[in-house]
Amino acid sequence: MTGQPAPAPFDLVQDFVNTRRISANPAKNADALSSPAALLAWCRAHGRLVGADVPTEAEWADVIAVRDGLRAVLAGHNGGAVDEDADALRRLAAVTADIPLRVDFPDGAPALRPAGDANTVRGLLGEVLAAAASGADWSRLKACRDPFCREVFYDTSKNRSGAWCSMRVCGSRAKQRRFAQRQRVRG
Template identity: 45%
Template sequence: MERGRDEGWDRDGLWLKPAPGPLSLVQGFVNTRNVMHGYDLLEDVEGAGTWLDERGLMNGDVPLTEESRTRLVEFREGLRGLLLVHNGGRVEGSVEVLNELAEDALLRLSFDGEGTPGLLAAGSGNASSGVIARLLAVSVGASSEGTWRRLKACRNEGCLWAFYDGSRNRSGSWCTMAVCGSRAKMRAYRQRKS
């Protein structure tokens, strides 16, 4: 099986509950690390560069270095921590890591044809700052649209997959009830019976 395509996972890191519009790019970025299946599409410079380039996140003039790749992995895990917070969890240090990495991300204000303001990446001297700027711009846009807090990380610590909670009351906890939700229910049932 090809990495990223087994068990219903598609190559963009979306599975069953994809986020709408550009927010799916942030979801896919977080899902470049698949905890349950044990792979990481950002584990080396070549793989990271391929994934980023296929999604138009790389500036062809700025090469991806090991240092940039490491920063992107830190950013990804910081985002995952925030998505756990969206799901009622608590992850120490995520906000601090994201704030530190965002310092180098250059963003500019831009208006669309209808006069709606938005943030765009303004370019960067290194690959990681440019990617981070683009993903931050998407996150800010999603926040203003009310979709950001619906992007969550699965509560199953053996999964942590990013999913979009489309439930009316925003109470979704699991990437899928068929796997992670049922496992949690079985654990709770066994604990009650013992």
């Protein structure tokens, strides 16, 4: 990850969405959740139990829908249209309608928590969604503006103007593309 790590609990959302790497070079694309077995391995590696059995294809599809839908929402935090990927947002809405959450008051303040068994795929998704809904700084979590990256980063700039996960990589590429475009127009 090249971007700024998010503070808890947004770090869970960041880690979850960044399980899919997007690159201009398709050979460099990577998906840590490429199958139900890969999902189980990722959950175990990140201390999240989802039961002893490999998740079903339907559970895996729900996880992918939530991940891709959250990335579409986070692209909206970075100047893109929130409905830029309307299909991903529709799938996200369909899955999240069935994720049970409850409100607890651990320190007198309301907090969303997954309802039901936390050691299930639904429990994992509930934990991710509860983390997303946990505070006003949610808008600081963004998907990189570079369409060939889209890595999720936490914007620490005072005015919330961060656009790229890394100024050295994605920001530099964007500036190079704009320079080349201006040269073609002049040329």
